[in-house]
Amino acid sequence: MLKISRVGAVNIEHGRFPVGELWEPGFERREQEPDFQAIEPVVVVPGQIVVTSRVQGHAASVVLVVNDREDEAPGPTWALVTSVDYQPVYRGRMAALDTMNGPAGPAAEWLEVFGQWAGPGEPFVDLSPIRTYRAQVWSQGRSDSRERFDAVTQRDEGAARDGFEMYVIAFVPWGTQAAPLPAAEEGRRDRLVRKHGKLPLNMR
Known part of the structure; x- marks a missing residue:
């Protein structure tokens, strides 16, 4: 089974x-706010995988993949950055996101x-909510992206800020879990108690 997304362009800030x-x-x-002081290139919090770029601000191409084969590279020019564990917390619909603006647009x-x-x-x-995954982060251009970015911007401050890195995030099924369930619908009485600490007099 191999599922490949479209190619998005994330605006990295x-x-x-x-x-x-x-x-x-x-x-x-x-x-949950990720620990941005961590030195790992990829940080995981519930519902998110946060990838650290070597360039502070630029646009990078990103493809998401579900692949049954462990440690299979996307191609000969891709380098593995790291692998992390991920488990769905909703229904498993994953998106590459701009740092500030929601789902990334097309590359x-x-x-x-x-x-x-x-x-x-x-x-x-789409991930299966009853599976857990090993997320493998692959890159092109990352090893010298900062150096290339600095060289370009030193020559021309208005130079285009894209094409320095590309990423493939491959989700490999790793285990199973109970499917996350929606919260039970809260009734009016429970909502009032939660909000005010007790029921209004006319409802006691």
């Missing part, structure tokens, strides 16, 4: 970008990954 699970109505939101060019050509578009992929 502050040297990082998330790949996050889209919240679904009825589920309790799982929002400008096609990209060959795992022997197939992926066209420009919004980068989404």
Whole structure:
């Protein structure tokens, strides 16, 4: 089984970008700030994988993949950055996200990954909520992206700030879990107690 998303372009700010699970109505939101002081190139929090770029601000192409084969490179020019564990917390709908602006838009060019050509578009992929995954982060251009970026901007401050890095995030099924369930619907009485600490006099 090989599922490949479209090629998105994430606008990276502050040297990082998330790949996050889209919240679904009825589920309790799982929002936790990643530890940006960590030295790992990829940080995981519930519902998100945050990738650290070597360039503070630029646009990078990103493709999301679900692949049954462990440690299979997207191609001969891709280097493995790291592997991390991820477990779905909603229904498993993953998207590559801009640092500040939600799901990434389409990239400008096609990209060959795992022997197939992926066209420009919004980068989404569906994980099974009853599986856990090993997320493998692959890159092109990362090893010297900062040096190339600095050289270009020193020559021309208005130079285009894209094309320095490309990423493939491959999710490999790793184990199983109970499917995350929506929170039970809260009744009016429970909502009032939670909000005010007790029921109004006319409802006691």
